[in-house]
Amino acid sequence: MQDKDIERIALFFFLLTLDQNVAAQLSSQVVDILLRRSKGQLKELNERELVRLLISFFLKNKKTLQQVRSEIMPHFKDWSAPDKFNINIYREFSKRTDIEILVPFLLCAVLQFSDESVSQELNITKGTLASRLQKAYLKIGDLSRPERTSLSGVNS
Amino acid sequence: MKWTFSLSKFKGRRLTQFQAEEMVSDYINGQLDPERKAAFEKAVIEFPRLRDLIESYRQGQVYAQKLAMIRPSEELKKSILRPETVIDQALERVNFSKWPKSLRMSLEILSVAAVIATVSVLIPWEQLTSLKFGRSGDIVLAEISRQFDIPQEQGLPALSASPEEDSFPDESENEELSPTTSVQVAATAITTTTLVPLNRPVQAVAAIKPAPVLASTTTQVERRLGSLFRGAIHVINARAASQKITQRLSELGGRKAGEVEMGWEREKDLFYYHFTIPEDKYDQLSSLFSEFGSLRLSKERHERVMPEGIIRLIIVVEDKSRGRQ
Numbered sequence: 172m173q174d175k176d177i178e179r180i181a182l183f184f185f186l187l188t189l190d191q192n193v194a195a196q197l198s199s200q201v202v203d204i205l206l207r208r209s210k211g212q213l214k215e216l217n218e219r220e221l222v223r224l225l226i227s228f229f230l231k232n233k234k235t236l237q238q239v240r241s242e243i244m245p246h247f248k249d250w251s252a253p254d255k256f257n258i259n260i261y262r263e264f265s266k267r268t269d270i271e272i273l274v275p276f277l278l279c280a281v282l283q284f285s286d287e288s289v290s291q292e293l294n295i296t297k298g299t300l301a302s303r304l305q306k307a308y309l310k311i312g313d314l315s316r317p318e319r320t321s322l323s324g325v326n327s
Numbered sequence: 328m329k330w331t332f333s334l335s336k337f338k339g340r341r342l343t344q345f346q347a348e349e350m351v352s353d354y355i356n357g358q359l360d361p362e363r364k365a366a367f368e369k370a371v372i373e374f375p376r377l378r379d380l381i382e383s384y385r386q387g388q389v390y391a392q393k394l395a396m397i398r399p400s401e402e403l404k405k406s407i408l409r410p411e412t413v414i415d416q417a418l419e420r421v422n423f424s425k426w427p428k429s430l431r432m433s434l435e436i437l438s439v440a441a442v443i444a445t446v447s448v449l450i451p452w453e454q455l456t457s458l459k460f461g462r463s464g465d466i467v468l469a470e471i472s473r474q475f476d477i478p479q480e481q482g483l484p485a486l487s488a489s490p491e492e493d494s495f496p497d498e499s500e501n502e503e504l505s506p507t508t509s510v511q512v513a514a515t516a517i518t519t520t521t522l523v524p525l526n527r528p529v530q531a532v533a534a535i536k537p538a539p540v541l542a543s544t545t546t547q548v549e550r551r552l553g554s555l556f557r558g559a560i561h562v563i564n565a566r567a568a569s570q571k572i573t574q575r576l577s578e579l580g581g582r583k584a585g586e587v588e589m590g591w592e593r594e595k596d597l598f599y600y601h602f603t604i605p606e607d608k609y610d611q612l613s614s615l616f617s618e619f620g621s622l623r624l625s626k627e628r629h630e631r632v633m634p635e636g637i638i639r640l641i642i643v644v645e646d647k648s649r650g651r652q
Contacts, residue, residue, distance in 0.1 A: 177399075177407060177408065182399070185397075186394065195407055199406070249400045249402065250399055250400065251398050252393070252396070252397045253393050253396045256397075261394060280391040280394075280395075281391055281394045281395045282395070283395065302349075305349075305351060305384070307387070308383075309351070309380060309383045309387060311386075311387045311391065312382070312384050312386035312387025312389075315387065316382065316383060
Protein backbone atom coordinates (compact mmCIF):
# COMPACT_ATOMS: atom_id res chain seq x y z
CA MET A 172 0.00 0.00 0.00
CA GLN A 173 1.38 3.33 -1.01
CA ASP A 174 0.83 6.87 0.14
CA LYS A 175 -1.34 7.46 -2.91
CA ASP A 176 -3.61 4.60 -1.90
CA ILE A 177 -4.11 6.03 1.57
CA GLU A 178 -4.98 9.39 0.03
CA ARG A 179 -7.47 7.72 -2.28
CA ILE A 180 -9.10 5.81 0.53
CA ALA A 181 -9.32 8.89 2.72
CA LEU A 182 -10.65 11.07 -0.11
CA PHE A 183 -13.28 8.51 -1.04
CA PHE A 184 -14.73 8.44 2.46
CA PHE A 185 -14.33 12.16 2.95
CA LEU A 186 -16.23 13.00 -0.22
CA LEU A 187 -18.78 10.34 0.56
CA THR A 188 -19.47 11.64 4.06
CA LEU A 189 -18.04 15.19 4.07
CA ASP A 190 -17.18 14.51 7.67
CA GLN A 191 -13.48 14.15 8.23
CA ASN A 192 -13.87 12.30 11.52
CA VAL A 193 -16.12 9.63 10.09
CA ALA A 194 -13.93 9.50 7.01
CA ALA A 195 -10.81 9.03 9.12
CA GLN A 196 -12.43 6.22 11.09
CA LEU A 197 -13.59 4.35 8.01
CA SER A 198 -10.30 4.92 6.24
CA SER A 199 -8.44 3.64 9.26
CA GLN A 200 -10.52 0.46 9.23
CA VAL A 201 -9.85 -0.11 5.54
CA VAL A 202 -6.15 0.53 5.96
CA ASP A 203 -6.07 -1.80 8.94
CA ILE A 204 -7.61 -4.58 6.86
CA LEU A 205 -5.17 -3.97 4.04
CA LEU A 206 -2.21 -3.99 6.42
CA ARG A 207 -3.38 -7.23 7.98
CA ARG A 208 -3.77 -8.80 4.59
CA SER A 209 -0.30 -7.73 3.58
CA LYS A 210 1.09 -8.67 7.02
CA GLY A 211 2.07 -5.12 7.84
CA GLN A 212 3.89 -4.48 4.59
CA LEU A 213 3.16 -1.33 2.60
CA LYS A 214 3.20 -3.05 -0.75
CA GLU A 215 1.54 -1.89 -3.94
CA LEU A 216 -2.14 -2.57 -4.06
CA ASN A 217 -4.13 -4.24 -6.75
CA GLU A 218 -6.68 -1.71 -8.07
CA ARG A 219 -9.49 -4.22 -8.12
CA GLU A 220 -8.76 -5.22 -4.54
CA LEU A 221 -8.94 -1.63 -3.36
CA VAL A 222 -12.12 -0.88 -5.32
CA ARG A 223 -13.71 -4.05 -3.94
CA LEU A 224 -12.81 -3.10 -0.40
CA LEU A 225 -14.08 0.47 -0.75
CA ILE A 226 -17.35 -0.70 -2.26
CA SER A 227 -17.82 -3.39 0.37
CA PHE A 228 -17.25 -0.81 3.08
CA PHE A 229 -19.63 1.55 1.39
CA LEU A 230 -22.31 -1.16 1.17
CA LYS A 231 -21.69 -2.25 4.76
CA ASN A 232 -22.05 1.29 6.07
CA LYS A 233 -24.57 2.51 3.53
CA LYS A 234 -27.26 3.30 6.07
CA THR A 235 -24.89 5.23 8.34
CA LEU A 236 -23.36 7.05 5.42
CA GLN A 237 -26.75 8.13 4.19
CA GLN A 238 -27.56 9.47 7.63
CA VAL A 239 -24.27 11.35 7.75
CA ARG A 240 -24.89 12.76 4.28
CA SER A 241 -28.28 14.07 5.31
CA GLU A 242 -26.57 16.45 7.72
CA ILE A 243 -23.73 17.45 5.51
CA MET A 244 -21.58 20.24 6.87
CA PRO A 245 -18.06 19.87 5.65
CA HIS A 246 -15.18 20.06 8.09
CA PHE A 247 -12.27 20.81 5.93
CA LYS A 248 -9.40 21.81 8.15
CA ASP A 249 -7.29 18.69 7.67
CA TRP A 250 -7.54 18.81 3.91
CA SER A 251 -5.78 20.88 1.30
CA ALA A 252 -7.64 21.91 -1.84
CA PRO A 253 -6.57 23.70 -5.03
CA ASP A 254 -6.95 27.45 -5.34
CA LYS A 255 -10.40 28.85 -6.00
CA PHE A 256 -11.97 25.57 -5.10
CA ASN A 257 -15.51 25.82 -3.84
CA ILE A 258 -16.45 22.88 -1.64
CA ASN A 259 -20.02 24.14 -1.39
CA ILE A 260 -20.62 23.15 -5.01
CA TYR A 261 -19.72 19.59 -4.16
CA ARG A 262 -21.73 19.77 -0.96
CA GLU A 263 -24.79 20.83 -2.93
CA PHE A 264 -24.13 18.18 -5.54
CA SER A 265 -23.73 15.54 -2.87
CA LYS A 266 -27.02 16.52 -1.26
CA ARG A 267 -28.92 16.43 -4.52
CA THR A 268 -27.38 13.28 -5.97
CA ASP A 269 -28.45 9.75 -5.33
CA ILE A 270 -25.76 7.66 -3.69
CA GLU A 271 -25.95 5.14 -6.54
CA ILE A 272 -24.68 7.89 -8.84
CA LEU A 273 -22.34 9.51 -6.37
CA VAL A 274 -20.28 6.38 -5.65
CA PRO A 275 -19.42 5.61 -9.32
CA PHE A 276 -18.65 9.30 -9.84
CA LEU A 277 -16.20 9.33 -6.93
CA LEU A 278 -14.54 6.08 -7.93
CA CYS A 279 -14.19 6.82 -11.66
CA ALA A 280 -14.16 10.60 -12.05
CA VAL A 281 -12.34 11.60 -8.88
CA LEU A 282 -10.25 8.62 -7.80
CA GLN A 283 -9.54 7.58 -11.39
CA PHE A 284 -10.25 3.90 -11.01
CA SER A 285 -10.94 2.20 -14.31
CA ASP A 286 -14.51 1.89 -15.55
CA GLU A 287 -14.02 -1.83 -15.87
CA SER A 288 -13.04 -2.36 -12.22
CA VAL A 289 -15.83 -0.14 -10.92
CA SER A 290 -18.57 -1.62 -13.08
CA GLN A 291 -17.55 -5.14 -12.17
CA GLU A 292 -17.32 -4.47 -8.46
CA LEU A 293 -20.59 -2.53 -8.46
CA ASN A 294 -22.10 -5.32 -10.53
CA ILE A 295 -23.44 -2.96 -13.20
CA THR A 296 -22.87 -2.83 -16.95
CA LYS A 297 -20.48 -0.39 -18.53
CA GLY A 298 -23.43 1.32 -20.20
CA THR A 299 -25.14 1.86 -16.85
CA LEU A 300 -21.91 3.18 -15.41
CA ALA A 301 -21.45 5.57 -18.34
CA SER A 302 -25.00 6.80 -17.97
CA ARG A 303 -24.57 7.41 -14.24
CA LEU A 304 -21.28 9.20 -14.80
CA GLN A 305 -22.81 11.45 -17.42
CA LYS A 306 -25.62 12.37 -15.07
CA ALA A 307 -23.11 13.17 -12.34
CA TYR A 308 -20.90 15.27 -14.61
CA LEU A 309 -23.85 17.20 -15.95
CA LYS A 310 -25.24 17.86 -12.50
CA ILE A 311 -22.00 18.98 -10.89
CA GLY A 312 -21.05 20.90 -14.03
CA ASP A 313 -24.36 22.65 -14.00
CA LEU A 314 -23.82 23.64 -10.36
CA SER A 315 -20.28 24.84 -10.98
CA ARG A 316 -20.93 26.97 -14.06
CA PRO A 317 -19.91 30.50 -13.13
CA GLU A 318 -22.99 32.17 -14.60
CA ARG A 319 -25.31 29.82 -12.71
CA THR A 320 -23.80 29.21 -9.37
CA SER A 321 -24.86 31.34 -6.46
CA LEU A 322 -22.94 29.17 -4.05
CA SER A 323 -20.43 31.10 -2.01
CA GLY A 324 -17.50 29.81 -0.04
CA VAL A 325 -14.78 29.68 -2.65
CA ASN A 326 -11.58 28.11 -1.40
CA SER A 327 -13.15 27.30 1.94
CA MET B 328 -17.35 4.21 -24.94
CA LYS B 329 -16.39 3.57 -28.53
CA TRP B 330 -19.06 2.70 -31.08
CA THR B 331 -17.30 0.06 -33.15
CA PHE B 332 -20.12 -1.46 -35.17
CA SER B 333 -21.43 0.00 -38.39
CA LEU B 334 -24.88 1.55 -38.39
CA SER B 335 -25.77 1.79 -42.05
CA LYS B 336 -29.36 2.69 -41.25
CA PHE B 337 -28.12 5.63 -39.24
CA LYS B 338 -26.65 7.34 -42.30
CA GLY B 339 -28.69 10.34 -43.20
CA ARG B 340 -31.12 9.88 -40.30
CA ARG B 341 -31.68 12.78 -37.90
CA LEU B 342 -30.95 12.35 -34.20
CA THR B 343 -33.70 13.19 -31.77
CA GLN B 344 -32.88 15.48 -28.86
CA PHE B 345 -33.12 12.56 -26.45
CA GLN B 346 -30.70 10.44 -28.48
CA ALA B 347 -28.29 13.36 -28.79
CA GLU B 348 -28.42 14.07 -25.07
CA GLU B 349 -27.40 10.50 -24.34
CA MET B 350 -24.35 10.95 -26.57
CA VAL B 351 -22.92 14.02 -24.83
CA SER B 352 -20.27 12.16 -22.84
CA ASP B 353 -19.22 10.03 -25.79
CA TYR B 354 -18.94 13.13 -27.96
CA ILE B 355 -16.79 14.98 -25.44
CA ASN B 356 -14.61 11.95 -24.78
CA GLY B 357 -14.14 11.36 -28.51
CA GLN B 358 -15.81 8.00 -28.48
CA LEU B 359 -18.22 8.54 -31.40
CA ASP B 360 -17.48 7.28 -34.88
CA PRO B 361 -17.35 9.95 -37.65
CA GLU B 362 -20.93 9.35 -38.81
CA ARG B 363 -22.39 9.69 -35.33
CA LYS B 364 -20.16 12.64 -34.58
CA ALA B 365 -21.44 14.45 -37.69
CA ALA B 366 -25.03 13.64 -36.76
CA PHE B 367 -24.45 14.84 -33.20
CA GLU B 368 -22.96 18.12 -34.40
CA LYS B 369 -25.99 18.65 -36.62
CA ALA B 370 -28.20 18.01 -33.60
CA VAL B 371 -26.26 20.57 -31.57
CA ILE B 372 -27.14 23.21 -34.16
CA GLU B 373 -30.73 22.08 -34.14
CA PHE B 374 -31.15 21.80 -30.34
CA PRO B 375 -29.51 24.66 -28.41
CA ARG B 376 -29.94 22.77 -25.11
CA LEU B 377 -27.22 20.38 -26.24
CA ARG B 378 -24.69 23.19 -26.19
CA ASP B 379 -25.73 23.87 -22.67
CA LEU B 380 -25.23 20.22 -21.73
CA ILE B 381 -21.82 20.10 -23.37
CA GLU B 382 -20.76 23.14 -21.39
CA SER B 383 -22.08 21.64 -18.16
CA TYR B 384 -20.31 18.37 -18.83
CA ARG B 385 -17.00 20.12 -19.42
CA GLN B 386 -17.44 22.17 -16.29
CA GLY B 387 -18.20 18.96 -14.45
CA GLN B 388 -14.98 17.41 -15.69
CA VAL B 389 -13.02 20.45 -14.56
CA TYR B 390 -14.63 20.33 -11.13
CA ALA B 391 -13.98 16.58 -10.84
CA GLN B 392 -10.31 17.23 -11.56
CA LYS B 393 -10.26 19.76 -8.75
CA LEU B 394 -11.91 17.27 -6.43
CA ALA B 395 -9.21 14.77 -7.32
CA MET B 396 -6.60 17.29 -6.19
CA ILE B 397 -7.91 17.45 -2.64
CA ARG B 398 -5.33 15.92 -0.33
CA PRO B 399 -5.46 14.92 3.30
CA SER B 400 -2.91 16.49 5.61
CA GLU B 401 0.11 14.46 6.69
CA GLU B 402 -1.25 14.42 10.20
CA LEU B 403 -4.51 12.94 9.03
CA LYS B 404 -2.69 10.32 6.99
CA LYS B 405 -0.63 9.38 10.02
CA SER B 406 -3.73 9.08 12.15
CA ILE B 407 -5.27 6.79 9.54
CA LEU B 408 -2.16 4.66 9.43
CA ARG B 409 -1.72 4.58 13.18
CA PRO B 410 -2.77 1.29 14.76
CA GLU B 411 -5.88 1.63 16.84
CA THR B 412 -5.01 -0.01 20.16
CA VAL B 413 -2.22 0.76 22.59
CA ILE B 414 -0.99 -2.81 22.27
CA ASP B 415 -0.81 -2.46 18.50
CA GLN B 416 1.11 0.79 18.87
CA ALA B 417 3.54 -0.81 21.29
CA LEU B 418 4.02 -3.79 19.00
CA GLU B 419 4.65 -1.49 16.10
CA ARG B 420 7.18 0.47 18.11
CA VAL B 421 9.22 -2.64 18.88
CA ASN B 422 8.83 -3.94 15.31
CA PHE B 423 7.18 -7.07 16.62
CA SER B 424 6.17 -8.24 13.15
CA LYS B 425 9.82 -8.44 12.14
CA TRP B 426 10.86 -10.69 15.00
CA PRO B 427 11.57 -14.37 14.27
CA LYS B 428 8.41 -16.38 14.01
CA SER B 429 9.42 -18.89 16.70
CA LEU B 430 10.12 -16.07 19.14
CA ARG B 431 6.81 -14.41 18.40
CA MET B 432 4.95 -17.68 18.85
CA SER B 433 6.70 -18.36 22.16
CA LEU B 434 5.87 -14.91 23.46
CA GLU B 435 2.26 -15.23 22.41
CA ILE B 436 1.96 -18.61 24.12
CA LEU B 437 3.62 -17.21 27.25
CA SER B 438 1.21 -14.26 27.28
CA VAL B 439 -1.80 -16.52 26.99
CA ALA B 440 -0.45 -18.79 29.74
CA ALA B 441 0.17 -15.78 31.98
CA VAL B 442 -3.36 -14.53 31.46
CA ILE B 443 -4.81 -17.96 32.24
CA ALA B 444 -2.62 -18.30 35.35
CA THR B 445 -3.61 -14.83 36.59
CA VAL B 446 -7.28 -15.49 36.07
CA SER B 447 -7.09 -18.87 37.80
CA VAL B 448 -5.32 -17.30 40.78
CA LEU B 449 -7.78 -14.45 41.04
CA ILE B 450 -10.91 -16.57 40.85
CA PRO B 451 -12.17 -17.32 44.40
CA TRP B 452 -12.31 -21.07 43.93
CA GLU B 453 -13.13 -21.79 47.58
CA GLN B 454 -16.18 -19.58 47.43
CA LEU B 455 -17.21 -21.11 44.15
CA THR B 456 -16.88 -24.68 45.41
CA SER B 457 -18.79 -23.82 48.57
CA LEU B 458 -21.72 -22.73 46.46
CA LYS B 459 -24.11 -25.64 46.37
CA PHE B 460 -26.44 -24.13 43.84
CA GLY B 461 -29.66 -24.93 45.67
CA ARG B 462 -28.49 -28.19 47.27
CA SER B 463 -28.30 -26.85 50.78
CA GLY B 464 -27.29 -29.23 53.55
CA ASP B 465 -29.95 -27.75 55.78
CA ILE B 466 -33.32 -29.37 56.07
CA VAL B 467 -35.90 -26.79 55.16
CA LEU B 468 -39.14 -27.77 56.76
CA ALA B 469 -40.98 -24.70 55.74
CA GLU B 470 -40.44 -21.31 54.25
CA ILE B 471 -43.24 -18.92 54.95
CA SER B 472 -43.59 -15.20 54.73
CA ARG B 473 -45.87 -14.92 57.74
CA GLN B 474 -44.26 -12.85 60.43
CA PHE B 475 -45.07 -11.59 63.87
CA ASP B 476 -44.07 -8.17 64.94
CA ILE B 477 -42.33 -8.65 68.22
CA PRO B 478 -41.13 -5.51 69.94
CA GLN B 479 -37.38 -5.59 70.12
CA GLU B 480 -37.21 -5.03 73.86
CA GLN B 481 -39.55 -7.93 74.47
CA GLY B 482 -36.78 -10.40 73.69
CA LEU B 483 -37.92 -13.98 73.75
CA PRO B 484 -41.65 -14.64 73.74
CA ALA B 485 -43.31 -15.32 77.03
CA LEU B 486 -43.87 -18.99 77.61
CA SER B 487 -47.16 -20.11 78.99
CA ALA B 488 -46.25 -23.74 79.48
CA SER B 489 -46.35 -24.95 83.03
CA PRO B 490 -43.05 -26.12 84.52
CA GLU B 491 -44.12 -29.74 84.82
CA GLU B 492 -44.96 -29.90 81.13
CA ASP B 493 -41.49 -28.87 80.11
CA SER B 494 -39.53 -30.24 82.96
CA PHE B 495 -38.25 -33.01 80.75
CA PRO B 496 -35.95 -32.50 77.81
CA ASP B 497 -37.99 -33.41 74.79
CA GLU B 498 -36.45 -34.52 71.57
CA SER B 499 -37.71 -31.49 69.70
CA GLU B 500 -35.59 -29.25 71.86
CA ASN B 501 -32.57 -31.34 71.07
CA GLU B 502 -33.39 -31.25 67.41
CA GLU B 503 -33.70 -27.48 67.35
CA LEU B 504 -30.46 -26.98 69.18
CA SER B 505 -28.48 -29.37 67.11
CA PRO B 506 -26.42 -27.54 64.51
CA THR B 507 -26.48 -30.51 62.17
CA THR B 508 -30.24 -30.37 61.81
CA SER B 509 -30.77 -26.65 61.97
CA VAL B 510 -33.82 -25.34 60.27
CA GLN B 511 -33.53 -22.46 57.93
CA VAL B 512 -36.19 -20.34 59.57
CA ALA B 513 -34.73 -21.02 62.98
CA ALA B 514 -31.59 -19.13 62.08
CA THR B 515 -32.92 -16.08 63.87
CA ALA B 516 -32.91 -17.93 67.18
CA ILE B 517 -29.26 -18.85 67.16
CA THR B 518 -28.25 -16.06 69.49
CA THR B 519 -30.36 -17.36 72.30
CA THR B 520 -30.43 -21.08 71.77
CA THR B 521 -26.69 -21.41 71.59
CA LEU B 522 -26.43 -19.94 75.04
CA VAL B 523 -28.84 -22.36 76.64
CA PRO B 524 -27.85 -25.76 78.01
CA LEU B 525 -29.88 -28.54 76.49
CA ASN B 526 -31.59 -29.68 79.66
CA ARG B 527 -32.41 -26.29 81.00
CA PRO B 528 -36.07 -25.57 81.80
CA VAL B 529 -37.84 -23.38 79.29
CA GLN B 530 -38.57 -20.68 81.83
CA ALA B 531 -34.90 -20.34 82.41
CA VAL B 532 -34.36 -19.99 78.72
CA ALA B 533 -36.70 -17.08 78.65
CA ALA B 534 -34.81 -15.45 81.46
CA ILE B 535 -31.48 -15.55 79.69
CA LYS B 536 -30.83 -12.54 77.59
CA PRO B 537 -28.52 -12.71 74.64
CA ALA B 538 -25.22 -10.93 74.70
CA PRO B 539 -25.51 -7.37 73.33
CA VAL B 540 -23.47 -8.05 70.25
CA LEU B 541 -25.46 -11.11 69.41
CA ALA B 542 -28.70 -9.37 70.18
CA SER B 543 -27.96 -6.65 67.73
CA THR B 544 -27.34 -9.31 65.14
CA THR B 545 -30.67 -10.86 65.96
CA THR B 546 -32.55 -7.64 65.51
CA GLN B 547 -30.97 -7.16 62.12
CA VAL B 548 -32.47 -10.40 60.95
CA GLU B 549 -36.13 -10.33 60.19
CA ARG B 550 -37.91 -12.10 63.07
CA ARG B 551 -40.39 -14.63 61.93
CA LEU B 552 -41.99 -16.68 64.68
CA GLY B 553 -44.37 -19.57 64.52
CA SER B 554 -46.33 -21.23 67.26
CA LEU B 555 -46.26 -24.52 69.11
CA PHE B 556 -48.97 -26.22 71.11
CA ARG B 557 -47.81 -28.09 74.16
CA GLY B 558 -49.88 -30.31 76.28
CA ALA B 559 -50.04 -33.35 78.49
CA ILE B 560 -52.72 -35.89 79.24
CA HIS B 561 -52.94 -38.53 81.95
CA VAL B 562 -54.71 -41.67 80.86
CA ILE B 563 -55.46 -45.14 82.19
CA ASN B 564 -53.47 -47.80 80.39
CA ALA B 565 -51.33 -45.39 78.44
CA ARG B 566 -49.87 -48.12 76.27
CA ALA B 567 -53.21 -49.16 74.81
CA ALA B 568 -54.40 -45.58 74.56
CA SER B 569 -51.21 -44.59 72.80
CA GLN B 570 -51.73 -47.14 70.06
CA LYS B 571 -55.23 -45.88 69.44
CA ILE B 572 -54.14 -42.27 69.56
CA THR B 573 -51.35 -42.92 67.09
CA GLN B 574 -53.70 -44.60 64.68
CA ARG B 575 -56.35 -41.91 64.96
CA LEU B 576 -53.81 -39.15 64.57
CA SER B 577 -52.55 -40.72 61.36
CA GLU B 578 -56.11 -40.86 60.09
CA LEU B 579 -56.49 -37.18 60.86
CA GLY B 580 -53.43 -36.40 58.81
CA GLY B 581 -50.97 -36.12 61.65
CA ARG B 582 -47.30 -36.45 60.70
CA LYS B 583 -44.29 -36.67 62.92
CA ALA B 584 -42.53 -33.34 63.26
CA GLY B 585 -39.37 -34.48 64.97
CA GLU B 586 -37.03 -37.38 64.66
CA VAL B 587 -39.13 -39.90 66.52
CA GLU B 588 -42.33 -41.51 65.45
CA MET B 589 -45.63 -40.42 66.95
CA GLY B 590 -46.19 -42.31 70.17
CA TRP B 591 -42.56 -42.85 70.97
CA GLU B 592 -42.21 -44.37 74.43
CA ARG B 593 -39.92 -41.95 76.06
CA GLU B 594 -39.98 -43.59 79.42
CA LYS B 595 -41.98 -46.43 80.80
CA ASP B 596 -45.68 -45.61 80.30
CA LEU B 597 -44.88 -42.14 78.96
CA PHE B 598 -45.52 -41.63 75.27
CA TYR B 599 -44.35 -38.71 73.33
CA TYR B 600 -46.14 -37.11 70.40
CA HIS B 601 -44.43 -34.44 68.39
CA PHE B 602 -46.44 -33.98 65.26
CA THR B 603 -48.08 -31.64 62.78
CA ILE B 604 -51.69 -31.68 61.77
CA PRO B 605 -53.94 -29.54 59.58
CA GLU B 606 -55.34 -26.64 61.56
CA ASP B 607 -58.89 -27.47 60.59
CA LYS B 608 -58.54 -30.86 62.33
CA TYR B 609 -57.99 -29.19 65.67
CA ASP B 610 -61.52 -29.85 66.89
CA GLN B 611 -61.32 -33.51 65.95
CA LEU B 612 -58.00 -33.70 67.70
CA SER B 613 -59.50 -32.26 70.87
CA SER B 614 -62.35 -34.73 70.76
CA LEU B 615 -59.90 -37.57 70.18
CA PHE B 616 -57.95 -36.81 73.32
CA SER B 617 -61.07 -36.04 75.33
CA GLU B 618 -62.01 -39.70 74.88
CA PHE B 619 -59.03 -40.62 77.06
CA GLY B 620 -58.89 -37.83 79.56
CA SER B 621 -58.46 -34.14 80.06
CA LEU B 622 -55.92 -32.56 77.73
CA ARG B 623 -54.41 -29.29 78.73
CA LEU B 624 -52.91 -27.42 75.78
CA SER B 625 -51.05 -24.17 75.81
CA LYS B 626 -49.87 -22.19 72.85
CA GLU B 627 -46.45 -20.66 72.77
CA ARG B 628 -44.47 -18.77 70.21
CA HIS B 629 -41.70 -20.69 68.64
CA GLU B 630 -38.91 -20.01 66.15
CA ARG B 631 -40.03 -22.74 63.84
CA VAL B 632 -42.64 -21.42 61.44
CA MET B 633 -45.14 -23.83 60.00
CA PRO B 634 -46.85 -23.51 56.64
CA GLU B 635 -50.23 -21.85 56.51
CA GLY B 636 -52.96 -24.13 57.84
CA ILE B 637 -50.61 -26.52 59.66
CA ILE B 638 -50.12 -26.58 63.43
CA ARG B 639 -47.42 -28.29 65.41
CA LEU B 640 -48.02 -29.93 68.72
CA ILE B 641 -46.06 -31.71 71.42
CA ILE B 642 -48.31 -33.87 73.58
CA VAL B 643 -47.18 -36.23 76.26
CA VAL B 644 -49.44 -39.14 77.07
CA GLU B 645 -48.65 -40.39 80.54
CA ASP B 646 -50.06 -43.26 82.42
CA LYS B 647 -51.93 -42.21 85.55
CA SER B 648 -50.08 -44.83 87.53
CA ARG B 649 -46.84 -42.89 87.02
CA GLY B 650 -48.18 -39.98 88.99
CA ARG B 651 -48.92 -42.23 91.98
CA GLN B 652 -45.38 -43.64 91.92
